Amino acid sequence: MVHKVLAARSGLAEVHPGQIVVTDVDLIVLADSVFNPEPERLPTDIKKVAHPERIAVLMDHAVPAPNIKYATAHKRAREHAKRLGFGRMAEVGKGGIEHQLIFEECLALPGQLVASNDSHTSAAGVLNCAARGLGMADIIQLACTGKTWYKVSPTIKFRLEGSLPFGVYGKDVFLHIAQLYGSQEGHDIEFEGPGLESMPLDDRATLSTMCTELNANFVMMPADRLVREHIASVTDAPYIPVEADEDAEYAAIYVVNLDDISSGIAMPNAMNRNVRSASSIGEERIAIDQAFIGSCANGKLSDLRVAADIVRGKRVAEGVRFIVTPGSQQIYLDAIRLGYIETLAAAGALVTSSTCGACAGGHMGVLAAGEVCITSSTRNFKGRMGSPDAEIYMGSSAAVAASALAGYIADPMPALLALRDTARESA
Amino acid sequence: MSTLTGKAWVIPNDYINTDAMMPHRGYDMAPREQESLVLATIRPGWAMLVQPGDILITGRAFGTGSSRPAPTMLTRLGIAAVVSESVGEIFFRNCVSYALPVLELPGVLSIVTEGDTVSVDIELGTFDNRTTGVSARGEAMPSMLLDTIAAGGTHAVLRRDGYL
Numbered sequence: 001m002v003h004k005v006l007a008a009r010s011g012l013a014e015v016h017p018g019q020i021v022v023t024d025v026d027l028i029v030l031a032d033s034v035f036n037p038e039p040e041r042l043p044t045d046i047k048k049v050a051h052p053e054r055i056a057v058l059m060d061h062a063v064p065a066p067n068i069k070y071a072t073a074h075k076r077a078r079e080h081a082k083r084l085g086f087g088r089m090a091e092v093g094k095g096g097i098e099h100q101l102i103f104e105e106c107l108a109l110p111g112q113l114v115a116s117n118d119s120h121t122s123a124a125g126v127l128n129c130a131a132r133g134l135g136m137a138d139i140i141q142l143a144c145t146g147k148t149w150y151k152v153s154p155t156i157k158f159r160l161e162g163s164l165p166f167g168v169y170g171k172d173v174f175l176h177i178a179q180l181y182g183s184q185e186g187h188d189i190e191f192e193g194p195g196l197e198s199m200p201l202d203d204r205a206t207l208s209t210m211c212t213e214l215n216a217n218f219v220m221m222p223a224d225r226l227v228r229e230h231i232a233s234v235t236d237a238p239y240i241p242v243e244a245d246e247d248a249e250y251a252a253i254y255v256v257n258l259d260d261i262s263s264g265i266a267m268p269n270a271m272n273r274n275v276r277s278a279s280s281i282g283e284e285r286i287a288i289d290q291a292f293i294g295s296c297a298n299g300k301l302s303d304l305r306v307a308a309d310i311v312r313g314k315r316v317a318e319g320v321r322f323i324v325t326p327g328s329q330q331i332y333l334d335a336i337r338l339g340y341i342e343t344l345a346a347a348g349a350l351v352t353s354s355t356c357g358a359c360a361g362g363h364m365g366v367l368a369a370g371e372v373c374i375t376s377s378t379r380n381f382k383g384r385m386g387s388p389d390a391e392i393y394m395g396s397s398a399a400v401a402a403s404a405l406a407g408y409i410a411d412p413m414p415a416l417l418a419l420r421d422t423a424r425e426s427a
Numbered sequence: 428m429s430t431l432t433g434k435a436w437v438i439p440n441d442y443i444n445t446d447a448m449m450p451h452r453g454y455d456m457a458p459r460e461q462e463s464l465v466l467a468t469i470r471p472g473w474a475m476l477v478q479p480g481d482i483l484i485t486g487r488a489f490g491t492g493s494s495r496p497a498p499t500m501l502t503r504l505g506i507a508a509v510v511s512e513s514v515g516e517i518f519f520r521n522c523v524s525y526a527l528p529v530l531e532l533p534g535v536l537s538i539v540t541e542g543d544t545v546s547v548d549i550e551l552g553t554f555d556n557r558t559t560g561v562s563a564r565g566e567a568m569p570s571m572l573l574d575t576i577a578a579g580g581t582h583a584v585l586r587r588d589g590y591l
Contacts, residue, residue, distance in 0.1 A: 020569050040496040040525060043582070044591050067455065119494040119517055133494045133517055137524035137581035144590035149571065151516070183442065185488040185513065215442075215491045217516050270442070360493075361451040381446045381492065388450070388468045 001242045002188045002218040005130035006150060009113045017154040025054065027108040027129075028142050029098050029116035032059040035073040035080070041136055042076070049084050050146025056088035056107060057081045058098035061118075063355040065092075066363040096328025096354040099123035099296035103205055104328055106231050109239035110223040115142055120296045120378060123209035125189075125219035126201065128227060128241050132218045153217045154251035155188045157244075160195025162259035167416040169306075170203030171298060171376060171396040174210035175264035177256060179275035185215035187251055190244060195258040197224050202302040209297040213271050213379065263412055265374075266394040269382045278399050282411035286393070288372045291322045291404035292385075293397045294352075295359040295377035299327030301334050303376065303397035307349070308340035310401040310415050316348035317407030323365040325352045349404070361385040367392070374403045430548040431508045431528060432557065433480040437541040440469055443485060444492035445518060449500045458503070465500045479505035482547060484539050486511065490518025498527040508547045510535050510554060523572045526580035530554060532565040549573070 007015045009023040028051075035042050049055060057077045065071035074092065081089035088107060095101055098116060102124050108114045110128035114121060117139035124131035134148065142148040158177065189211050196204065204221060211219040221227075223241035231239070263278035293303055307324060316322045324344055326332040332354055335341045341351050358365030359377035367373055367386035373393070375385070380392040395403075398412035405415070447468055453461035465474040483501065489511040490497060498521045501509065508528040512535060522529035528549045535554065539545060543558035552567040568576075578584050585591045 020571065022571075039582070040499045042591075044586075047590055069455070117494055119492065135494050135517055135521040135524050136496045138520055140591075141524075141581050141585060144585055145588075153516075183488060183491075185491065185515065213492075215488055215515060272442070362454075366452075379446070379492065381444050382468050383450045383452065384446050386452065 001190055001220045001244050002130045002155060003152065004242050005111060005113050006152060015152045017152050019152045020149055021152060022147055022149050023113060024146060025115045025142055025148060026112035027102070027114045028055045028139065029102070029114070029121070030055065030057050030139055030143060031061050031098055031116065031118050032063070032070065032073050032077055033061040034117055034136060034139060035076040036069060037072065037076070042140060045076070046080060046084065046140070046144060049143050052085040053087040055086040055143050056090070057086055058088070058090040058095055058101050059092060060095070060097045060354070061356045061360065062362050063092050063353060094329060096326070096330065097296045097299060097356060099209060100299065100327035100331070103127060104330055106234040109231065109237060110227070110241035111239055115139060115148060120209050120212050122212045122216065122219035123205060123296055125208040125211070126205040126221050126227070127231070128221060128223035130218050130220055133212065153186060153188045155190055156184055157190050157192065157250045157253045159253060159255045160191060160193040160258055161255060162195050162257040163198035164195070164203065164258050165261065166420070167263060167398065167413050168258070168261050169396040169398065170199060170206030171210070172261050172264050173203070173258065174207050175266055175271070175275045176261045178214060178266070178271045179264065179273060181254060182272040183215045187216060188218040188220070189214065189216040191221045192244065195256065196221060198258065200302065201226055201230055202300040205300070206297050210378065263396060263399055265399060265409060266380055268380055268391040268393060271380060271394065278395060278411040279413065281409050285408040286372065287408050288320055288374050288403055290365065290367060290371060290373040291320060291400045292358045292365055292373060292375040292377060293400050294323070294325030294327070294357060296327065297378045298376035298397050299325055299331065299354070301331045304331065304335045304340045304344070305338070306398045307401040308343040309419055310398060310412065311347035311349065311405060312343050314347055314405050316404050320404055320407050322349040322404035323352060323358055324349050325357045325364065326354050328354050358385055374400050374409055376400045430546050431482065432544065432546040433482040433507050434478070435482050435484050435539050435541060435543045435545045436473070436477065437484045437536065437539055438466060438470055439486045439536050441487040442491050443469060443489055445490055445495050445497040446492055448490070448497040449495050462500065462503055465504060474504055477504040477506060480507045481505060482507055482545055483509045484511070484535055485509065486536060487513045488515050489513070490515040494521070496521055496525060498522045498525045502527050508549070510547055512536060523575050524581040526576045528576060530565050532563055534563060538563060
């Protein structure tokens with residue numbers, strides 16, 4: 001699928017792994033971090049751009065501005081968007097994390113090519129876009145000239161069979177793949193199969209986003225009925241989905257049965273080949289200082305819903321801070337209307353504004369030396385969320401919420417089963 | 428581009444990520460302090476030992492993770508070139524954009540010992556260990572990317588062309 005998009009956007013009949021192609025890009029996203037006036041970012045203003053309508057400034061890395069540097073970057077972002085006439089400018093309080101916004105507002109559509117300076121741009125693969133992150137200088141060049149280059153990669157296909165079991169989420173599917181298959185560096189990833197079709201869009205979006213942590217380049221999923229229905233609920237703009245050819249060549253095809261997956265936890269410092277089952281880790285009662293739900297991967301309405309369901313009527317454990325960061329202002333609003341935020345706050349969780357926040361260790365939940373965190377965000381690298389002497393475990397948002405109540409890293413399944421039993425009784 | 432010759436540092440770990448080169452906690456520090464954090468979680472104290480012109484030899488998928496402009500931290504230390512078993516894709520692009528010569532050379536860890544004098548030519552894709560006399564060849568860098576490096580990086584190209 002990726003090769004078809006690259007061929008179309010570079011005006012070639014076909015492309016081959018190893019080839020360098022120069023392409024147009026349909027959606028060019030600049031995060032607020034681009035506009036910091038440092039030499040390696042944007043030291044002087046952009047004078048002209050090739051296709052302003054294709055450019056979106058989505059402010060998310062540090063929102064609202066935690067310091068003068070970011071306040072200045074935000075000011076410059078606004079000035080650029082206005083002067084150069086960018087297609088979309090997500091103002092503080094009217095946007096959210098870029099990858100969530102691309103999905104939510106369908107800023108890109110099936111078959112299109114998407115680029116951003118943020119590495120988790122593979123998120124848009126859920127919309128059948130060919131999407132991947134570029135570098136800071138790359139995205140400035142692309143905004144200016146309308147062109148960028150890609151080295152065409154070989155593709156790995158994951159065929160998902162079965163269906164998502166109860167209490168298992170997109171994050172667990174990623175952790176399962178990270179444990180069994182490890183890094184896929186140098187490759188694009190495509191997903192297909194009835195298992196994928198069984199997954200809600202939020203879970204697919206988590207999986208697509210997290211493929212960046214498999215070190216994949218482009219990530220693409222097919223535009224099935226759920227995807228088309230989501231797009232139809234947002235826009236009536238036309239699009240042409242791209243499908244994999246029957247005889248498409250793959251470097252490898254892996255078959256994953258979703259029925260085999262259970263709740264997983266990545267141990268600190270790495271995700272690939274570093275995952276254990278939540279049930280076994282839960283027995284060790286590893287005490288935590290912080291629990292975090294958020295980021296482009298897991299700040300979705302479904303993440304806030306499961307967290308609210310788990311903590312309803314209970315209290316976050318003594319000595320634990322539970323931070324929840326919605327992925328967008330729309331999710332924040334929906335969660336208010338649905339009562340999730342009231343439930344979370346009543347349990348002692350801190351619900352923040354929408355931003356990358358604690359995931360990147362910039363603000364809104366930085367870790368001190370010696371602290372332990374469980375997160376459903378994107379990375380558990382050493383030092384990622386603050387001190388390099390903190391430990392970061394990673395699991396689904398359900399695992400994070402269950403851990404926040406327990407005070408230690410916990411298997412979410414007992415809490416989820418209890419919820420299901422209560423729901424059945426009341427029905 | 429000419430051949431670069433320098434003293435080799437070998438940091439053989441696979442999957443070194445860009446958070447380890449340019450951690451967020453250093454963003455608001457003084458330049459020298461920020462530079463001292465480069466790979467400090469992997470090899471404490473190393474950053475301050477680098478001399479201008481040194482060449483860094485690393486393992487597989489060097490520079491995975493975040494798209495942050497981490498090659499600039501290596502050039503600030505004085506690293507003249509990076510030769511890796513393989514390089515993360517965004518990091519590779521960033522090396523081009525920030526004019527840090529880079530060569531992917533599977534097997535490089537088996538032919539270099541730290542402290543060897545090595546030469547690298549990214550235009551030809553060649554690598555010579557001058558201490559041992561062993562040579563190897565990777566892929567020559569495409570001319571389009573070489574041109575960016577030769578011009579001093581993407582920002583310099585954009586300034587030259589009137590965009591910045």
